Amino acid sequence: MNKDFIDALNQLAHERNLDKEQLLASFEEALEQAYERNVEPGKQIEVHVDPESGEIDVLVVKRVVETVEDPGLEMSLEEARELDPTVEVGMEMELPVDPERFTRIAVQTTKQVITQKIREAERALVFNEYKDRAGDVITAVVSRTDNKRNVFVDLGRGEAIMPPKEQIPGERYMVGMRLKVFVMKVELGNRGPSILVSRAAPELLEYLMRQEIPEIADDTVEIKAVAREAGQRSKVAVVSRNPNVDPIGACIGHRGARIQAVTGELQRERVDIILWDPSPREFIRNALSPAKVGTIEVNSETGEAKVTVSNDQLSLAIGKGGQNVRLAAKLTGFKIDLVASEHISDLDAALQAAASRVHDAPIATDDAKRAAFDALFSAAPSAAEEGDAAERVGDEA
Structure with missing residues (x-):
């Protein structure tokens, strides 16, 4: 020695x-x-x-x-x-x-x-080093892949695994590629530490929005819920704590610059910004956008919601492969049941007629408008009764 x-x-x-x-x-x-x-x-x-x-x-x-x-x-x-x-x-x-x-x-x-x-x-x-980093987003470098389509990334001092279900479908991972990953779990086993990371987690989308949108970073705009199908489409419910700040406009940015910066990191994944509402009924209505829906019956005890949709809006409400309604259900936490109704288009016309007749005596509040609108749907009148329905709305106002 x-x-x-x-x-x-x-x-x-x-x-x-x-x-x-x-x-x-x-x-x-x-x-x-x-x-x-x-x-x-x-x-x-x-x-x-x-x-x-x-x-x-x-x-x-x-x-x-x-x-x-x-x-x-x-x-x-x-x-x-x-x-x-x-x-x-x-x-x-x-x-x-x-x-x-x-x-x-x-x-x-x-x-x-x-x-x-x-x-x-x-x-x-x-x-x-990483036991307290679970829940964080880290920049990693792709180090290798295996025949099971697992991707291994270098975190600096350790190596993490990203299994296929945590990858963005269609995203190609090349050795040396730098990317952001969400640390899901850190465990110590017989063969050493096991670090599980994800590119498909909703938390990654939330992190990127916080990085790109100052109003979210300073908590002026709050993210209430995120529903994501990685690589395809996501819905994010937001609300503003400042009445002078439009939460949707703040997230989208000028000509969509802010949200495009977010989607650019996620293989141009489509991100819908939804206005959160304390009323479950209105939150579900917003979550199903861009579809326009009719009456919504909410059962908070069972967590179910029955939504009436016109025939011409049904496919839009469902979305490609059921994606729109599926994401809306994840976002709101309700099991959403869509019910088609051929009367809705006619009732829309009746409501417009009623609104024109009460132009000089408008309905005082949004709740009153919604009540009148729901009353028209629940009645489900025939075409011969539509004029009377509109007339009743005008009289009640």
């Missing part, structure tokens, strides 16, 4: 970003195990390495007893006092061992143990 060894140890600690003292302690432990297994079996060994000079001391530790039962671990008082006259029964003696007795097998054992210790130290370091 010499100064060159200490220099090599320091370089290893620097390259692997490990603690030098911990690495030295691991080396001493590896030497102890090698001696106990291959050089001095059945004895208690202690190894001390000088951190400056690299000199090594190998010691056999024995307990002083009156009657020796285990020669490997004990020595008699008489024998001990030949080395140290002040020793007493029960004390421990440290006896030097010649390091030259280190065999080739012991060297190989030391190498295996120290390699394992270094791996364990690196795994513990990675886990400690």
Whole structure:
């Protein structure tokens, strides 16, 4: 052992970003195990390495007893006092061992143990680095892929896995590609830390919006809910805490610049900005946009909502492959049942006629308007009754 060894140890600690003292302690432990297994079996060994000079001391530790039962671990008082006259029964003696007795097998054992210790130290370091990062968004670099379509990304000090279900469909991942990922879970298993990241998580969309939209970053505009089908379409419900700030306009930006900056990171995924409403009925109505729907019956206990839609708006409300209504259900938390009605278009005309007749005496509040509108739908009159329905709305106003 010499100064060159200490220099090599320091370089290893620097390259692997490990603690030098911990690495030295691991080396001493590896030497102890090698001696106990291959050089001095059945004895208690202690190894001390000088951190400056690299000199090594190998010691056999024995307990002083009156009657020796285990020669490997004990020595008699008489024998001990030949080395140290002040020793007493029960004390421990440290006896030097010649390091030259280190065999080739012991060297190989030391190498295996120290390699394992270094791996364990690196795994513990990675886990400690990222155990509190779950829920964060990190910039990563694609390092490799496997035949199961898993993508592995380099986080800097550790490697994370992104399984197919957490990838954006259609997005190609090339080695060296930089991308933002959401850290979903960090666990420590038998094979080291396991870090799961995602590009499909709704939290990634929320993070990007916070980065690109100042009103969201300073909490002037609040994101209430996010529903996402990665790579295809998302709906984001927002509300403004400042009556002078339009939450939808703030998110979209001038000529859509802000929302385009967000979608550019997500393979041009379509993002619908929805106005959140404290009323479940109106929130569901907004969530189903761009479709225009009629009456909405909400059962808060069962979490179900029955929505009446005209035939010409039904396909728009459902969306391609049921995507629009599916995202609206995720966004609002209600199970939405769409019911087609051929009377809605006629009732729209009746409502417009009623509104024109009460132009001089407008309905006072939005709630009154909604009540009148719902009354027309629930009545579901025939074409002959529409004029009377409109007339009643005018009289009630």
